Amino acid sequence: MTLSFRKKNLGLIEGVIYSKGATVKEIVERGWDVGSGARVWRRRLLAWEEESVSECLSLLCDIVLQVSTLDRWWWVFDPIGGYSVKGTYKYLTLPTTHVETGLYDAAWLKQVSLKVSVFVWRLLCNRLPTKDNLLRRRALHHDDIFCVGGCGCPETSHHLFFRCDTFGRLWLHVYQWLDILFIPLDMVRDNLHRFGNLAGAPRSTHTFLQVIWHACVWLIWKETNSRIFNHKTKEVGLLLDSVKLTSFLWLKANKLTSAFSYTDRWRDPLLCMGARD
Known part of the structure; x- marks a missing residue:
């Protein structure tokens, strides 16, 4: 060889x-x-x-x-036949696994704008300009690799969106709002697959959950950019309010929440999704 x-x-x-x-x-x-x-x-x-x-x-x-x-x-790929x-x-031409095919389909949701789908696609492929990627491209110094959330840990895609002490708390508030128990996994794509296909939830809720997941990562990324370029910070509670409003507007634009108002979805999102009576 x-x-x-x-x-x-x-x-x-x-x-x-x-x-x-x-x-x-x-x-x-x-x-x-x-x-x-x-x-x-x-x-x-x-x-x-x-x-x-x-x-x-x-x-x-x-x-x-x-x-x-x-x-x-x-x-x-064929050690016997050659x-x-x-x-x-x-x-x-064939997809490697059904899970990956479904995962990439979940990234390109018609309920969200194209720029959000492109952002999620780049997140799944680890192509966002997070500090570890910028360091690998020699765009940052080794002393400037710490998370923008101020937790003191090196910034990677998984850490920034799920493990950071600042932004990770947003997911805890989302779980409480949805009244679900969820443990973040080690890979970004695993988190999307598990959250968007929540065990025990009806299949009709998968699109709603995927839209909420997209809203969370999108608003976390916008918050990091706001802290870096505008030097403005937003509390986790306000981020949660933004997730609720953004996901509602995305779904409303596609007429998936026409039977419920914003207040109804704020109070009981699972009822609006049809997950419970």
Whole structure:
């Protein structure tokens, strides 16, 4: 196996590496550290290229070489039948799992505006300009990676939207408003899938819950931008009021709450969703 095989999968550019024909054995002998003979570049790497290199190294660092075993090509998607054009086309065109397909469908809701759907899509793909992503692109200094919420923790997408002591409390107020018990999960996409398909809730409520989830993350992001650029802060209680109003207006625009007023939905949202009598 050579680096030229990995570069097609991970986006490495063949023209920027001198040792592009080196085998895995040769790279292991040279070492993985920066400055070692295994990492010699013809020019300075771009930000996305550095990410690809890190991903490549994470795949290679766990490889254990066996002296008695010869190198061979192995098509991981069909190790028995081997490579075929039909199998490759099927892999590229079919969704990986039904959960991911449904999850991405939930990101593109017709009840919310296009810019909110694009924002949620970027959040699921971890492409928002959070501080960890900005640091990876060398747009921030290492001393400026702490959460804008003031909790003192490094800012990542999952931390900012779900684990932060400031913004995480918004979800607790939302759970109390909906009268549900919910434990945030470790991944953003898992949170959307679990919250939008709440166990025990009728299927008719899934769209309502997904709209509320979109409103929460959207308003959290707007609040972070307001704190950074306008130096204005909003209390969690006011954020909750904004979530209630924003989600109501989104649903009303699509005539999903015509039978209930804003006050009714404020007091008993599950009744308005048809989750209980």
